[in-house]
Structures are given as structure tokens and as C-alpha cells.
Amino acid sequence: MTAVSLSERIVVVTGGANGIGRAVAEVAARDGARVVVVDIDVSAGQYRCDVADGEAVAEVFGRIVQAYGRIDVLVNNAGRNAYFDPVEMTEADWDEVFAVDLKAAWLCAKHALPSMLAQGRGSIVNVASLHSRLTAAGMFPYAAAKSGLVGLTRSLALEVAGRGVRVNAVSPGYTRTAIVQDYLDRSDDPSLERRILDVHPLGRIAEPAEIAEVVCFLASDAASFVTGAEWRVDGGLGARFA
Template identity: 35%
Template sequence: MRLEDKVAIITGGANGIGKAAVEIFAREGAKVVIADFAEEQGKQLESELREKSFDVQFVKLDVASRESVQTMVQKVLSNYGKIDILINNAGITKDAMLVKMTEEDFDRVVDVNLKGVFNCTQAVVPHMIEKGYGKVINTASVSGVYGNIGQTNYAATKAAIVGMTKTWAKELGRKGINVNAVSPGFTRTSMTEKMPEKILNYMESIVSLQRLGVPKDIANAYLFLASDEASYVNGHVLNVDGGIMM
């Protein structure tokens, strides 16, 4: 198994891409912390996987709250004694055209998608430094590279994550910690379920593979970067987008 005895925190792990990652990491031998604000879904996933004898634990987490993040980290250390892998997967959208976007919606997306990544990484990394080993994987987006209509806030946070990833890779590589990012393209999640079918059809048409991604596509990229197979990959942004913008 590729992650045997590793301890992994996956934020936003109760749904979508995060849920797929939790399932894959558990099957690969990791002890997985499902860190999410969605308590009902998180506990349900925990129960389902424990019935299959996987070592998983749900911890309620608001990534935008430093206090919540610190509490989560302490619970993980109390239970497992270490943190090997951090997947900063949690994210939200509050889309609107620039002239209609509210300050509240702009700030909330920044708090979760950007500051949340900062909060979690800053809380976890000192424990990785102490052990001389760690994998940090951030979730960017093609929107952060190419922009997307109606996503001023979301695109800004995802572009910033690319910059933070490369900065942290330079700072932490000498400490034995790999920091990379995955940049998903159009992926079928609860976010896309709300979109009109004609928009989804258009999105498929501009992808070279002529399909939208599924959560497992992104989770498999997380798995590679979290494994020792990627021990010499650092500061990289891995596009998993079906060839949308070549």
C-alpha cells in the first residue's frame, strides 16, 4: 500500500473531491482525518469506512477559524502522534459578476479558500519540521490561471494558492517537506450540479478529452503527490483538467 501507516488530514473531506480522496487514501493504508464543517456528511463517511475496517476519524473544522484549526491539529496529534500529509482541499464558491459581487461574498471566499489554506498549513508544518518529513498538497484551479467569468473572488484565491505553494516549497524543501498543488479543471461535484445542462455541455466541448472530470481523477493526483513516488517533486502545480487549455 502506498500510504501505509501515514497520517493524512484532508480538509473538505466529507464531500466531492475530498470524499474521493478520503476513500482512496484509506484504501492505500493511511490513517485519515476527515476535516470538514459538514458534520452530518462527515460522520456518515466516517461510519461507512470504519465498517470496512479503515482507520478514519471525522473532526469538525472551520478552516477560516484559527482556533478551530488548532483544536483539530491537537486532536490529530493526541490520537496519532504525528501528521504526515495535509491536503488543503476545502473550498467554496460565491459567484457573481464583478459589478454585482458583494464585499461579504468576496471576503468569505478569501477567508475559506486562501486564509484557510494558510491557517491549516501554518498549524501543521511545525510538527512536520520536527519529524523532518511531510507532504502538503494545495488545491488550485484552472480558474486561477486563466480566469473565469463571475469568479473574481474564487479565481483570485486560486491564483494566490499557486504563489503560496511555490513559496512554501522553497522554504520547506530543506526541512524534508514537499509542497505541491493540484489544479483541477471542470469537475463534476455539487458545485456543478447547480449549473444549467447547456453550460455543462459547453464545458465538455472545450475539454480535449470531451468529458468533465470526476472527483476520483483529482483524488488520484493527490495520492501520487502524497506518496513517496513523488519524493522529488516540489513546488509543482499539476494540472488535472483533461487538456482544457493547451
């Protein structure tokens, strides 16, 4: 089996300034990649970009290819939470959620793929969520967007498989990130975190680096026969009755 290596690969990570994205950037760099961070946070990203803005994505990805010569790996990690009431939610709210959590992955793939297809090699990893299969009340319509991202993964994988490009999804469960902390902070239940830990078969939630290791494996040639797949990284939460 090929060892995990991203040596000299140009790896673009969206939402790479914090959380899982930052961990992916760090693990990819450790594995030899030349990492390019794209983030709306200009203080932390190498390239500032609103990934829901098609013109901005086209411009930034064009600059990346010009600077680095190609894109070998794209990690679509940028995303946002959603806490809407299905009746009170506006159309603008809906469009914003889906623009960031679903449309952005297509836009970034659209502008990364020409480089990959030209060289007959490439890998895209979409960071979805356990919410693509399980969800909780009060987080409408997050599950719909993440389910769509898994569907996008399968569809895109079939479109480009014959041209040497693989597309996969990783679905993290609870992970110690700002997004999960925001979820905990919104609750007035002081026992919420304890109850979350108790339903995990491993008895804890993930650190961002644990998700990043799986992302980088799928991005590498060690996963050369894996495409169109969704890998759950959830500490066994999705395998049990709660």
C-alpha cells in the same frame, strides 16, 4: 520508481466529506493511509471545523496530533465557489471568499507543519483550480483566490524544502462535484454542459477519483522530488484554444 503508497501515513483531508475531498480520503485509505477527515459538515467529518477560523483550526489540529501522534500529509481541499459582481460585492463578501479559498490553506498548514518539521518529513497538497490560469465571467473573484493558493504553494514549498517537507498544488478542471453542478444549475442555458464537454480534448469531464489519484501520488514518496509544483488535471482543456 517507488510505487504509490501511503501505508501507515496520517493523512488529514479538509473538506473531506464530499466531492474531491471524499475521493481523496477513499483513495488514500486504499493506499494504506490512516485518514482523518476535517469538514464543517459534522455528519460526515470525523472532526468538525471551520477551516477559516484560526482558533478552531488550532484546536482541531492539536486534537488530531494528540490522537494520532503526528500528521504526515495535509490535503487542503476545502473551498467554495464565488459569483460576485466586482462593484456590488461587499468587503465582507470578499473577506469570506479569501478566508475559505486561501487563508484556510495557510492556517491548516501552519498547524500541521510543526509535526512534519519535527519528524523531518511531510507533504502538503493544495487543491487549487484551473481558474488559477483560466477563468470565466460571472465567477469573480474565484480566480484571484485560486491564483493566490498556487502562489502560496510555491512560497511555502521554498520555506520548508530544506527540512524535508514538500508542498504542491493540484489544479482540477471541470469535475463532477456539487460545486460544478451548482455552476451548471445557475445557468439558464440548457446547452451549457454539452458545450463544456465539447471543448474538452478528452470529450468528458473528470470524476473526483481521477483528481484524487493525482493528489495521492503527489502526497506519496513516489513524488519525492516534486515540490513547489502545480499539476493541472483538466482533460487537456487548458492546453487548447476554445
